Amino acid sequence: MNTENINHKEKPEELPDSWWYRVYLAVIITTIIVISLLWAFSQYFSN
């Protein structure tokens, strides 16, 4: 492939892994909270 013709733009600096791990933890905690809220929603309207 003619890759020489492609303009390689300067890539933005990547964030450190430690920052990402905090984000992943936030995703997991949020998911647990969301599932718990769904469970509470289901319990509240079923009883």
Added chain:
Amino acid sequence: MKFLDWAVVVAYLAYVIWDGIRMTKNSGSAEGYFLANRSLPWWAVGLSVMATQMSAITLVGTTGQAYSDGMRFIQFYYGLPLAMVILCITVVPFFYRANVFTAYEYLEKRFDLKTRTLTSFFFLMSRGLGVGVIIAAPAVILSIVLGWSEIATIFAIGLTTTFYTMVGGVQAVTWTDVKQMVIIFFGLSICLFIIISNFPAGVGLTDGLHLAGSVGKLTTIETSFDLTEKYTIWSGTIAALFLFLSYFGCDQSQVQRFLTAKSVAQGRTSLLMSAFLKIPMQFMILLIGVLVFVFYQFQMPPMIFNQVEADKAANIKPAEYQAIEKNYKEIFASREQAAINLTKANKQEDNSAIEVAKKDYVRTNDEFQKGRKEITKFVAITNENCTKEEIEQDKCRVNDVNYVFPMFVIQNMPMGVIGLIIAAIFAAAMSSIAAELNALATASTIDFYKRHFKKDGTDKEYVFFGRIATFIWGMFACVVAIFATNLGSLIEVVNTFGSYFYGSLLGVFVLAIVVKRARSRGAFFGLLFGIASVAIVGGYPWLSAKWLEFTGRNDLWNIVQNLGIEYLFKIEFLWFNVIGCLVTVIAGYLISLTVSEDSK
């Protein structure tokens, strides 16, 4: 549908084509056409990831499922955020930094050409047929709802999508996905608002939810560990985790989304966007289905949502049909009264009255469901939709779940909103189809044309081939769709066909990224072992049934019974992903131990 509705649908289709043509100016180079020059922002990629996953059948099927079965289906998505996190840590940086066009290209760098070619081939096989089904399923429903012929509907969806994908490449796919997601969200939000405002006077949202909750429609967690049960928290968090890892991490239609992002960070953020939004979005879609159920507590729903089947049965046996209709009206009236009583009791907060009213409502709802079951059976038998065996085993039913939402919209939404929702269904179908076609064209061009036939071609040649491949795959999908609509059961077969490969493909990537000791021979044969194991678990019951049909002997199933392993062959298809992945990894690793070094 009124003129305004048609105008909305036609305007949507015309806009999508025009938007695709606009994108051609950025699609001259191969990297521009297939990867958007790796220049897209995370939010566009994230919306595209979600749009690709949400097909029309997800939209109408999920609402219909919530109507009949409640919210249980939401558990299917509980494993998705974790899958996204794992993918952000593993495949996103791997693929992005490897500078690949396809996921399978990476496998050649890690293993060898034959592993790359085999995985890409399996992708083309499963997705090529799958995209036909993605067109066929909504086409069948929309053709009935809109009164078009099936073939016209298939080509309206298939040709429009093929055209803008062919012309604009991945940029057209992504940017139209963004707009399509906006249409879907907008349409669904309006729909939600109108359903609630159409509840009878004195019945609010919480009253409706109490009604739905009292008959188990709001169950969001099922804890029983049963491999033969489709939706439990375990199948959602374990089996579906494997499915999502495979789908988002190894399926070119999804991998290509995050490869178009500006950087690894933007690629990761696009997946995490999906991790945050998917469960709430699915909740909203399921809630619409549940609220449609509530709406039909106070307004009589059609006996059969598939109007064509209902009319057919009414014409064949008019007297019986009328008698059934009369009975249906009676059981509906008693359920309606019970629903009113329960709502009143809830408002008065009188616990003993609530208890009595709830029991009565549950009983009348059960009677109503039983009555509807009988109707679906009567219609299916009258229209000769079932085999003798199905009738004998009491499995003969008209399945009209997928018609619930479109029929509800057509019959109850105001002018203009109907057109908007139909456009949203078209949008959901087209966003998935476009991404699939684009991925099929990319894999055909990069993994086959470029790798095997034209190594030193120019960008222009690859883009040209990519466009031809998009067109051919688009036409192939339309032809598959035409056959799939005529062979109803084939749809299910082809749908589960993908799950035969997903787990094993994931296994190969696990070997590539996680297992340092893995060798190309191990990966290649591990993949074959994985697919064979799933084929045995999934295909054996079918094979033994066919054997019984042709020979009149139950030999094959007797072997299983004698070994006491029947449960193994009743496993729900979500678990195939776990089986395929584990067998591939274990077999691949063991075979790799017999090889010292790869000779490339």
